[in-house]
Amino acid sequence: MGRPAGWMTTLTGRPAMRSPGRPPIRRDVERAFWVKIAAGLTSEDAALACGVSGPVGSRWFRERGGMPLIDLAPSSGRYLSFAEREEIALLRAQDVGVREIARRLGRSPSTISRELRRNAATRGGRLDYRAGIAQWKAELMARRPKTAKLVDNDRLRAYVQNRLAGEIRRPDGTAAAGPATPEWTGRNKPRRADRRWATAWSPEQIAHRLPVDFPDDDSMRISHEAIYQALYVQSRGALRRELVACLRTGRALRVPRSRARQRAGGHVTPEVMISERPAEADDRAIPGHWEGDLIIGTDRSAIGTLVERTTRFTMLLHLPRMAGYGVEPRVKNGPALGGYGAEAMRDAIAAQITTLPAQLRRSLTWDRGKELAQHAQLKIDTGLAVYFADPHSPWQRGTNENTNGLLRQYFPKGTDLSRWTADDLQAVAAALNGRPRKTLSWKTPAESLDEHLRSLPRAGVATTG
Incomplete structure (x- = not known):
């Protein structure tokens, strides 16, 4: 029973x-x-x-x-x-x-x-x-589930979608189609490729504009966070997920801010910030303080640049791709086969900087890229103290930024930098070091460095001549 x-x-x-x-x-x-x-x-x-x-x-x-x-x-x-x-x-x-x-x-x-x-x-x-x-x-x-506002309110949903992904128009009122773009595949925006042209208001702009456009209609209200949830969360379904391509970032997932900060500078500690760099590096009176960076090309190619602050002498780092690049699939947390991973950068800098006497290896100031995550080992190997610039402060490495601009005459953006050999890079560096500089009283960087090398007390030091 x-x-x-x-x-x-x-x-x-x-x-x-x-x-x-x-x-x-x-x-x-x-x-x-x-x-x-x-x-x-x-x-x-x-x-x-x-x-x-x-x-x-x-x-x-x-x-x-x-x-x-x-x-x-x-x-x-x-x-x-x-x-x-x-x-x-x-x-x-x-x-x-x-x-x-x-x-x-x-x-x-x-x-x-x-x-x-x-x-x-x-x-x-x-x-x-x-x-x-x-x-x-x-x-x-x-649980107290309730239907999302964008699901219930067709008028509000149409407004949000139009401000996110509406057409942009020319002065005569005709639609500007923009470039042809591939169908959205559920991933982040394509890297270095055309994106769809749209009105592309941010969710925050939409949320704050609604009271302006509909001052007497309380049903036309929504928070920017609710719009983000409608885009990012698969189960909400109020907005088409391909509309994330119209966001500024074009990301299909939200990246926590703390993770972004950690990814950008997790290897940077207070002891190696530029504020700890010796004061003698600031006035450029004593040579041996360097600035460095990467110039990036297509298909994960790069060239490293080192510039001495006093003499403006430039050295270029050849960063060939490692064996297996483009053949073996990328391995998470594996070696950077592009040629400018942390270990490759450490070895390339050490090989170049140790051609100079110890008196010219006082410090190196870099941006916050993780390619120099092996800076502690680099200091042990070469005696070169590494310091990192503050976030979003390129002027703290102004000499290097200016030099990279000069190098773009030889290595334009959007070109494959891996095709150049180490000898090619030495030729370009020699060309830059042979240009007279106004800041050096029209001496060349090579001549200025050579003077400093000759003035060193230790005998038998090779010159750049």
Whole structure:
């Protein structure tokens, strides 16, 4: 004989709930995952730190567009936590009474009684309290899903889509189609390729313009964060995801700010900032202080540049691609086969700078690129102290920036720099070092460096002549 209708409601005091099979991962674990993401960890590392697999973390990050959809603030303690539910399950298995459990947990007896009745497992027609099942049921009952505003409001959705991806027009009113672009594939914008021309308002511009265009219509209001969620989060579906191509960044996922900062300068510590560079480097009175950077070409090709601050003497670094480039698939966290990874840069700089005496190897100022992540080992190998410029401060390496501009006459942007040999680079460097400079009283950098080399006290130093 089957169970009577409504037996579960009578037993638990709540409507019947369909079992999901294996209970999903708890929300507090997911919350911890997003806290790790906000701290700058990758999705795989954040998942492993929270006790779930890397693929699960990658799926969470991808499906939510890099945006946490839950409150990251810790629980207020108003509701029972998973740890408390585990304690309840253990005490209940020991036949401890409801009032004693409540006393030990510092909760009301009615809270414990209601928890044991509502959130217990009901397999076999009887109540069996298990912490994992109870946590799943509590989280399920606490959900308050509601339809996104862009799904319900067709007029608002049309306005947002038009401001994001509307046509741009010429002065005569005709549409400017712009370049032909490939179909969106669900990835970030193509690198160094044409993008679709559109009005391309940012979500923040759209959100703040709505009260201006519709001052008396409260239904035409939405936050910029809601627009981003509609674009990034796969389950929302209010806006076509290909519209992310019209955002400034063109990214299909949000990148946490802390991760972006970490990626840009995780190897830079306060001890190697330009503020710690010796004061003698600033007035250019003493030679031996260098500035360096990369000039980048197509297909991940590059040339390294080193410029001495006092004499403006230039040395170019040949950075050939490593074996396997373009043949073997790229390996995450593997060697940079393009030729300007951290180890390749360390070796190339060491090979060039050690051709000079130690008196001309005082310091090197670089931008914050990770190609110089091996700066500590470079200092050990050569005695050359490395310092990094402040973010977005190219004037702190003005000599090098100016030299790179001169080099672009020989190595234009958008060209393959890997076709040039080391001898070719030496020829270009010699051409630059042979140009008379106004700042050197019309001496050439080669002549100026040669004078300093001849003035060194140590005998037998080779000159540049």
